[in-house]
Amino acid sequence: MASVSAAQYGKDNIRVYKVHKDEKTGFQTVVEMTVCVLLKGDIETSYTEADNSVVVATDSMKNTVYIMAKQHPVTPPELFGAIVATHFVETYKHIHSAEVKVKVHRWTRLTVDGMPHPHSFFRDGSETRTVEATAIEGNGISIRSAIAGLLVLKSTGSAFHSFYRDEYTTLPDVYDRILSTEVDCGWKWNIFSNINEVESAVPKFDNAWEAARKITLDTFAKEVSPSVQNTLYKMCQQIMAAVPEIAAVDYSLPNKHYFEIDMSWHKGLKNTGKDAEVYAPQSDPNGLIQCTVSR
Numbered sequence: 001m002a003s004v005s006a007a008q009y010g011k012d013n014i015r016v017y018k019v020h021k022d023e024k025t026g027f028q029t030v031v032e033m034t035v036c037v038l039l040k041g042d043i044e045t046s047y048t049e050a051d052n053s054v055v056v057a058t059d060s061m062k063n064t065v066y067i068m069a070k071q072h073p074v075t076p077p078e079l080f081g082a083i084v085a086t087h088f089v090e091t092y093k094h095i096h097s098a099e100v101k102v103k104v105h106r107w108t109r110l111t112v113d114g115m116p117h118p119h120s121f122f123r124d125g126s127e128t129r130t131v132e133a134t135a136i137e138g139n140g141i142s143i144r145s146a147i148a149g150l151l152v153l154k155s156t157g158s159a160f161h162s163f164y165r166d167e168y169t170t171l172p173d174v175y176d177r178i179l180s181t182e183v184d185c186g187w188k189w190n191i192f193s194n195i196n197e198v199e200s201a202v203p204k205f206d207n208a209w210e211a212a213r214k215i216t217l218d219t220f221a222k223e224v225s226p227s228v229q230n231t232l233y234k235m236c237q238q239i240m241a242a243v244p245e246i247a248a249v250d251y252s253l254p255n256k257h258y259f260e261i262d263m264s265w266h267k268g269l270k271n272t273g274k275d276a277e278v279y280a281p282q283s284d285p286n287g288l289i290q291c292t293v294s295r
């Protein structure tokens, strides 16, 4: 008889919105999130014997996320994720691990007539702030914070040459190219023993996110990049130095290619090398450069 060697289940794509209304100033602040909850524990019999008595319904998980959002702060997402994850392992004796992913969508306050508007917002790009908080019974809470979907491009200040050449190589050395990527950058915090430790760390979460975002964008802009690999590593080093409480930083960067278009066939038009102005953006295939840097 085959046995279950790994099992988890939960609710994905739980969409939640919370508004904070400041009665004094009349200003409202909004948070929109997409949450995923995955539970592990003594649940094998639900798979092997149709024993639903061990199944906390995924519908109940959705309800729990709504109730937790009402009863607790939803910011920073690290704290909210840790609260929800801890709830599941503490509430159900047979659940030993809960992984909660919180993806925060951007609602940026509108400026109207030069003033921040009290209750109107716009979606500022597809970037999200994401958190994976995992509570494991007896083993504390692990948290990975991340920036995802931050699309950037530089029109010069990037090169790629002197790479390995063999009979499969057609790419020429390039000393001036376009560099574009969609940043996925994560940082793992040292393990928290319990929810109180996460609460004490609250001011650090926003600071780390701001530092990682600034370092990523500043380095992308300022560095003359010899490769995605090296630029990514320089970002990792700076984030590790800026946030002492993290154990590791990881990046996953697609290299979104922009191809030169040879127009010499049309009346000798010059559009390559230093004359390149019109390019063909490629949707696929793309390079994919990943790295994790630890202490």
Ligand SMILES: O=c1[nH]c(=O)c2[nH]c(=O)[nH]c2[nH]1
Pocket (backbone or CB within 6 Å): 160, 171, 226, 227, 228, 229, 255, 287, 289
């Ligand atoms: O920055 C780069 N890294 C690579 O590994 C690579 N490979 C490639 O074809 N172009 C690039 N660019």
